[in-house]
Amino acid sequence: SAVISQKPSRDICQRGTSLTIQCQVDSQVTMMFWYRQQPGQSLTLIATANQGSEATYESGFVIDKFPISRPNLTFSTLTVSNMSPEDSSIYLCSVRRRAGLAGYEQYFGPGTRLTVT
């Protein structure tokens, strides 16, 4: 398994400002993932973050809006920039561990609940 912590756990922010979310893992991992869960919705992948290279963003998400850092193998940050009320969501960090012969099992942090007013 994996122990993942996120900071902050929740925040209320004003529109136009930015918030940086931190994710810490208890052991080294190659890939870290950032997901968003809008109210009442499922989880959507924002980007994949590898240590030492730029993050890979999914369709609909751009680096200017969601810059990601990955300075080492146990830590990553996601910034939500120039926020609007539509950015109100839970943001979750995730990592994976090898499982079985050829698969991976993913684990999720507790999430950061963001409200933009």
Add this chain to the structure above:
Amino acid sequence: GIQVEQSPPDLILQEGANSTLRCNFSDSVNNLQWFHQNPWGQLINLFYIPSGTKQNGRLSATTVATERYSLLYISSSQTTDSGVYFCAPGGGNTPLVFGKGTRLSVIA
């Protein structure tokens, strides 16, 4: 990318009842997980089950990879089982793709 369909979208059960949740997916996968998101938002890993059958207490899951579906069985449901159940398959080196979930309410 992988398309995921979960059914039913909503389910209300009397405490003690049994239920089956279904997940259909569009492509071959080598990873499939079931999660429970409790009312406080925490995602709890239930099963890693790319194929076969597993059981954990009152819960069990079966994935038939060749037919691209997975089932989650909940027996003798309890109020603490309430929440949203997500199926999330993944293929190759790609991260998990989440279905829309089944929202379960267990009533005492």
